[in-house]
Amino acid sequence: MAHPPRIQAVAFDAFGTLFDVYSVGLLAEQLYPGKGAALADLWRSKQIEYSFIRTLSGRYKPFLEVTQDGLVFAAAKLGLALDAQRRTQLMNQYACLSPFPENLGALKALKAAGVPTAILSNGTPDMLDVAIKSAGMNGLFDHVLSVDAVHQYKTSADAYALGPQAFGCPAERILFVSSNGWDAAGASWYGYTTFWINRSGQPLEQLDVTPTVQGRQLTDVVDFVARHRA
Amino acid sequence: MAHPPRIQAVAFDAFGTLFDVYSVGLLAEQLYPGKGAALADLWRSKQIEYSFIRTLSGRYKPFLEVTQDGLVFAAAKLGLALDAQRRTQLMNQYACLSPFPENLGALKALKAAGVPTAILSNGTPDMLDVAIKSAGMNGLFDHVLSVDAVHQYKTSADAYALGPQAFGCPAERILFVSSNGWDAAGASWYGYTTFWINRSGQPLEQLDVTPTVQGRQLTDVVDFVARHRA
Numbered sequence: 001m002a003h004p005p006r007i008q009a010v011a012f013d014a015f016g017t018l019f020d021v022y023s024v025g026l027l028a029e030q031l032y033p034g035k036g037a038a039l040a041d042l043w044r045s046k047q048i049e050y051s052f053i054r055t056l057s058g059r060y061k062p063f064l065e066v067t068q069d070g071l072v073f074a075a076a077k078l079g080l081a082l083d084a085q086r087r088t089q090l091m092n093q094y095a096c097l098s099p100f101p102e103n104l105g106a107l108k109a110l111k112a113a114g115v116p117t118a119i120l121s122n123g124t125p126d127m128l129d130v131a132i133k134s135a136g137m138n139g140l141f142d143h144v145l146s147v148d149a150v151h152q153y154k155t156s157a158d159a160y161a162l163g164p165q166a167f168g169c170p171a172e173r174i175l176f177v178s179s180n181g182w183d184a185a186g187a188s189w190y191g192y193t194t195f196w197i198n199r200s201g202q203p204l205e206q207l208d209v210t211p212t213v214q215g216r217q218l219t220d221v222v223d224f225v226a227r228h229r230a
Numbered sequence: 231m232a233h234p235p236r237i238q239a240v241a242f243d244a245f246g247t248l249f250d251v252y253s254v255g256l257l258a259e260q261l262y263p264g265k266g267a268a269l270a271d272l273w274r275s276k277q278i279e280y281s282f283i284r285t286l287s288g289r290y291k292p293f294l295e296v297t298q299d300g301l302v303f304a305a306a307k308l309g310l311a312l313d314a315q316r317r318t319q320l321m322n323q324y325a326c327l328s329p330f331p332e333n334l335g336a337l338k339a340l341k342a343a344g345v346p347t348a349i350l351s352n353g354t355p356d357m358l359d360v361a362i363k364s365a366g367m368n369g370l371f372d373h374v375l376s377v378d379a380v381h382q383y384k385t386s387a388d389a390y391a392l393g394p395q396a397f398g399c400p401a402e403r404i405l406f407v408s409s410n411g412w413d414a415a416g417a418s419w420y421g422y423t424t425f426w427i428n429r430s431g432q433p434l435e436q437l438d439v440t441p442t443v444q445g446r447q448l449t450d451v452v453d454f455v456a457r458h459r460a
Contacts (some may be wrong), residue, residue, distance in 0.1 A: 208299075
């Protein structure tokens with residue numbers, strides 16, 4: 001961190017980083033009073049676990065389906081009845097996520113400064129398209145990159161390779177921004193300069209790798225880029 | 231399941247399948263009253279998550295270290311002080327696991343019937359050696375296979391390939407036995423005939439694959455092999 005590489009572009013993880021998935025937990029709590037947090041937590045864990053396992057075993061399927069699979073398992077594990085209506089309600093919540101309050105301003109500041117930006121996400125192009133529109137982020141990204149193009153989820157190298165390919169510069173010149181500790185670790189291993197948005201003061205993942213920078217929110221990214229721009 | 235292949239050999243997952251990791255949770259509860267179950271659960275989740283991520287990113291390190299990394303993260307996440315003494319106590323618990331009560335009898339029955347058997351585990355050879363001795367299972371396996379030989383954790387194909395290589399027969403002729411739903415799924419994808427030991431009535435993992443057989447304990451494996459032996 002003493003002398004990080006000069007930054008030419010910024011790539012953002014999507015869900016949890018740009019888009020606030022908190023509303024999913026709120027709806028879960030409305031549908032299953034007292035169990036909403038447990039359902040949202042396990043749903044998220046299984047969604048990610050299934051993305052790992054499918055990539056390890058070469059059994060890709062689109063993230064929307066993996067997301068629904070995670071929901072079905074989580075509800076069954078917690079003994080919660082998940083009829084088609086509630087399943088649809090919860091899945092649809094992913095289509096109308098809010099941005100974190102400071103995110104729009106931060107993205108517009110990067111745009112105004114002429115910094116090339118991308119989303120690099122496990123989400124399918126359709127999911128990302130809907131989420132970007134729902135969050136009012138149209139036109140704020142130069143590239144919207146989905147791992148669906150390579151049928152491998154993060155943390156595989158093929159997934160992270162989409163960034164350097166799109167920007168035409170080495171990974172270390174791209175600031176990869178994620179609120180997921182494991183994603184920041186994987187991107188660091190791949191060679192990105194990394195910014196871990198640690199909103200709630202989580203402990204560092206024990207993976208023998210430290211993100212280049214840590215911050216609390218997206219405005220911290222704007223400050224960092226201003227100081228380390230190529 | 232109507233006509234499963236004839237079985238020539240049996241390969242067992244180790245931790246949670248042959249060796250009961252329940253005592254780890256008991257010790258955790260003694261050390262952190264009221265938090266033991268949460269610590270044991272999160273520890274196990276992170277241990278497996280880290281094994282997935284390291285394999286996806288080509289960052290193998292031995293399972294004993296991955297296990298300790300999972301413990302360190304889990305304690306930090308739950309706000310539990312983990313000094314060197316308690317860390318060592320918890321890690322050492324892995325070295326003196328008990329077998330599930332019926333397991334010794336089941337393994338001896340397979341041995342008496344002349345069925346070739348193996349362990350196929352994420353654990354290092356040292357961890358497996360200690361666990362086998364601690365559980366009184368010396369001499370009950372023809373092969374003790376550790377993924378350390380290929381530096382890839384399950385569910386990668388290289389890990390599962392150790393079974394057919396050791397037995398010299400196709401995967402579908404080997405009954406792969408695991409209490410981990412994701413492991414049974416990965417082995418099924420690889421081509422094994424699979425037996426999911428579902429001791430506590432867990433829901434099926436939503437991975438579009440169903441283990442060949444489900445049972446509650448290892449004696450059910452003996453019955454199945456007796457009926458479907460090559």
